[in-house]
Amino acid sequence: MQFFAEFLDGPSLTYDFKWLRVVPNGAFTGAHYDIVYMGRGTTNVFTLWTPLGDLPYEMGPLAILAGSHRFDRIRETYGEMDVDRDKVTGWFSNDPVELVDTYGGQWRSAEFEMGDALIFGMYTMHGSLSNTTGRFRISCDTRYQRADEPVDERWIGENPIAHYAWMKGETVPMEEARERWGV
Ligand SMILES: O=C(O)CCC(=O)C(=O)O
Structure with missing residues (x-):
């Protein structure tokens, strides 16, 4: 918390909801911006991605697309x-x-080692490499922002409501939405 208070130049908070991930063989995370999942408060939210243990490439660490925060049409x-x-x-x-x-x-x-962490903003396109090993990749993502800025209500409180409608009922495939936007 002290790091984020200094980084954001003011008292900070962390979302109460924490994303613990256990990624099996063959799985990966597709490229996305985090803003689509947590954009109801300030857009100045930061993700801290923390591998729990050493993570060679074969276990599917996170990857970021440098420069993707400037993809204006996608934003x-x-x-x-x-x-x-x-x-x-x-x-x-x-x-x-x-x-x-x-x-x-x-x-x-990168090949991550225990104690490493990766910090990025809501408009950094990121995903993961595939886990091609027989071991689970275990990691956690946590979120931080300034305490005096609006907070996305889905992720705070003793029992955060989290996603309540996503992937429930009729859902627009991203390919279809992209075609509509021409991106
Ligand atoms: O760990 C992963 O595979 C995905 C994590 C992620 O997308 C994030 O931290 O925002």
């Missing part, structure tokens, strides 16, 4: 989504190469 369309309100699927793409070919940027990752 104006996909970046305005709220998955509970707009009932879209969430991931922008499952194809990391397609993104670079069309929009530029450079995917970056």
Whole structure:
């Protein structure tokens, strides 16, 4: 918390909801902006991604698309989504190469060691490599923002309501939404 108070230049808070992930063989996370999942308060929210243990590439660490915060057309369309309100699927793409070919940027990752952490903002496109091992990849994502800015109500309190409508009932596939936006 002290780190974020200094980083954000003021008292900070962390969402009460914590995302603990256990990722099995063959699984990965598709490319997305976090804003579509937590954009109801300030957009100045930061994700702290923490591997619980050492993570070689084969276990599927996180990767970020450097430069993706400047993809203006994607920010104006996909970046305005709220998955509970707009009932879209969430991931922008499952194809990391397609993104670079069309929009530029450079995917970056690392082999993480215990104690490492990665911090990024709501408009950094990110996803993960695939876990190709027989071991679970265990990691946690937590969120931080200044305490004096509005907070997305889904993620705070003793029992955060979390996603209440996303992927329930009729849902717009991202491919369809992208076609509509022309991105
Ligand atoms: O750990 C993952 O695979 C996804 C994490 C993520 O998308 C995030 O921290 O925002």
